[in-house]
Amino acid sequence: MSLLANTVTHKYTGESITFLKTSSETNGEYLLIEVSLPPNGEGPPLHCHDRFVEEFVVKEGNLTVNINKVEQIVEVGEALTAPIGTAHTFRNAHDEPVVFQVRLTPPQQFEESVRIHYGLMDDGLTDDKGVPKSLFHIALILVLQNTLVTDKPLWLQRALFGTLIQIGKLTNKYKPLEKYTGKKIKL
Structure with missing residues (x-):
């Protein structure tokens, strides 16, 4: 439960x-x-x-x-x-x-992305429009929910998000976010 x-x-x-x-x-x-x-x-x-x-x-x-x-x-x-x-x-x-x-x-990890995003808002880690202050958090949320913004080159977003995710994993940026999902974040 x-x-x-x-x-x-x-x-x-x-x-x-x-x-x-x-x-x-x-x-x-x-x-x-x-x-x-x-x-x-x-x-x-x-x-x-x-x-x-x-x-x-x-x-x-x-x-x-x-x-x-x-x-x-x-x-x-x-x-x-x-x-x-x-x-x-x-x-x-x-x-x-x-x-x-x-x-x-299929759902990808959309639920996890929403829980992380809204949790960051509740903890004051976004701006006053709800955009996460950390580029590592933005990249994680967009990758988990498989979202690409169409007015930016898709190849550039994939390359940037992939790089940020790898750096975030190496620097342990994502483990603290597991409090929002109640489980390990799979990347």
Whole structure:
């Protein structure tokens, strides 16, 4: 039985993520989360994943999703999929909250990345927008969740993150972060 919270909340934006089905509960097949974005809440920058598919299903409100620079409004009961390698982002462009589920198949270490990111926020180790102050932490979070920002050269991000991860491992930057995940970080 895990002592980790089922729901984590972004200290600065109010976004909350509830882990409905974790990777360990699905034998590594998928992760199912429920995200709640407050009115006019921003999501992540335009990004892609080259190791998992992301499926969105809206439960309450309307979600604005951008896939390959085409913006769509996803309403209650509707679903939208961001295939592997597809540039995408989401936001709440409306005056009421939106709640949506996201299924990540396969999940990589997305849960661990979120727990680390939100834990760093709670411990004051990010700026006032929630961006980690340490480049080693940024690299770790992005690698664990297999996220590449699409407005920067992908090859450069992979090279930079790989180098930072190796230095971080050698200098023991990641062991203290295990308090957020409750287990060893696999790199």
